[in-house]
Amino acid sequence: MTIKKAIGKLHLWLGLSTGLVVFIVSLTGAIFTFQDEIRDVTEPWRKVEAQATTPMLRPSRLQAAALATHPGVAKTTTWVTYFGPERSATVFFTDPAGTPTLVYLNPYTGRVLQELDLSRHFFSIVQEIHMTLLLPEAIAKWVVGGSVIIFLVMLVTGLVLWWPKRKQERKQRFTIKWGARWRRINYDLHNVLGFYIASLAGVLALTGLFMLFPVMLDATMWAANGGRTYPQEKVLPKVDTLQAVTAAAQPLPDVIYRTVLRRSPGAEMVLIGPTGTGKDPAYCWTYQQALHYYHRDEYAFHPVSGQLLLARFHAGKSAGMKLGDMNYDVHTGQILGLGGKIVAFLVSLLAASLPVTGTLLWWGRRNKKAKKSARLPVAGPPQVANRKALQ
Known part of the structure; x- marks a missing residue:
C-alpha cells in the first residue's frame, strides 16, 4: 500500500x-x-429609545426590578449587563428551581420588558x-x-x-x-x-x-x-478574609458600576458579575462595543468594601x-x-x-464495487468454457 x-x-x-x-x-x-x-x-x-439627558439606572435598581417576582433569588448571585444607550439592560440569574432566567429591562426607567427561560x-x-x-x-x-x-x-x-x-x-x-x-x-x-x-x-x-x-x-x-x-497577566486578586474592612456605603454593584464608568469612559458594554459571599473578588468587564468581546478591560473588587483590587486595561495587555x-x-x-x-x-x-x-x-x-462483483461470470467446467469460446 x-x-x-x-x-x-x-x-x-x-x-x-x-x-x-x-x-x-x-x-x-x-x-x-x-x-x-x-x-x-x-x-x-x-x-x-436612547435618552441623552437621562442617566441609566444603577445596577441595584435593575436587580430589584428584575427580582421583584423572584424573592428566592439573592441579588449577589445575579449578572447585570448594560449594552449601550440604545439597548435594554439585562439581569441574569438561576432561580431556586434551577431555571436559567434572563430579564430584559429599560435601563432608564427600570421597567421589565421581557423575561426569558x-x-x-x-x-x-x-x-x-x-x-x-x-x-x-x-x-x-x-x-x-x-x-x-x-x-x-x-x-x-x-x-x-x-x-x-x-x-x-x-x-x-x-x-x-x-x-x-x-x-x-x-x-x-x-x-x-x-x-x-x-x-x-x-x-x-x-x-x-x-x-x-x-x-x-x-x-x-x-x-x-x-x-x-507575562506573570502579571496570570495574577489573580485574593481576598484577605481575616482583615477587618468597612462595608461599602452603597450597594456593591453600584460602587463597581460607578468606578468602571470613570476608568473606562469609552466602554459601551458593562458586565457586572455576582458580588459573592465575601470570600472571592467581585469581577466586572467592560467592552468597547456592545455584543463584541475583543476590546476588554477587566476589574476585580473587594466583595465587602468595594475596594479596587485589579484593573487590567486592553491597551496594556500583551x-x-x-x-x-x-x-x-x-x-x-x-x-x-x-x-x-x-x-x-x-x-x-x-x-x-x-x-x-x-x-x-x-x-x-x-455499491459500484458490489455491482461489478455481481456481474462477474461464474466459472464452470473447463470443457464448457472452451465450448463457449469456440462458438
Missing part, C-alpha cells in the same frame, strides 16, 4: 467515525452565527447542541473536542489527497463540473469545496478548541508573545492576551463585522456538507 492510499484510508475511516458530530457542530454553528441580528428583528424588547430559548438550545451535543459536560468535552481535532486532521489529509500530480489536472481540481453525472458533481463538491474552505474552517475549528481546552489557547498566546511570559481576548469574535466571524459573519456562516455551512458528500462518495464507490 502506497503512502497516499494509506492517507486515503485514514481520511475515510476518520470521516465516517466523526462525520455526524462534525455535521451537527458545523450546522448549529452556522445557525448561531446571525443570532444577534435575527433576535434584534424578532425580539423587540432587546432595544430601547433560557432553557427553552431556541438559540440557547442551538448553542448548547453546538458546544455539548446535549451530553454531560465532562463527556461532551471529549466527544466534541476529539471530533474537531480529527476534523483538523482530515482537512490536512484531504489537501494531500486533493493535490494534483500533474499541472494539467490543476484547473480541473479548482472547478466543479456541473454538467456531469451526480456522482462526479458530488465528488467535486467534496474535494473542491473542501479545498476552498480548508484554511478558514481550520481557524474556526481551532478557536472552538481553544474554548474547550484552555491549555491550547495558553500555548497559542505564548507563541504569539514570542515565547515570553499581544498573546489580546489574541486570547479576540478568540470568540474570531470564532463567530464578528471580528470583521457583518462581512466576517457572512464568511463564518458560509464556511460553517460548507463544512457541514463535507461529511454528507464524503459519505455519499464512499457509499457510491462501495
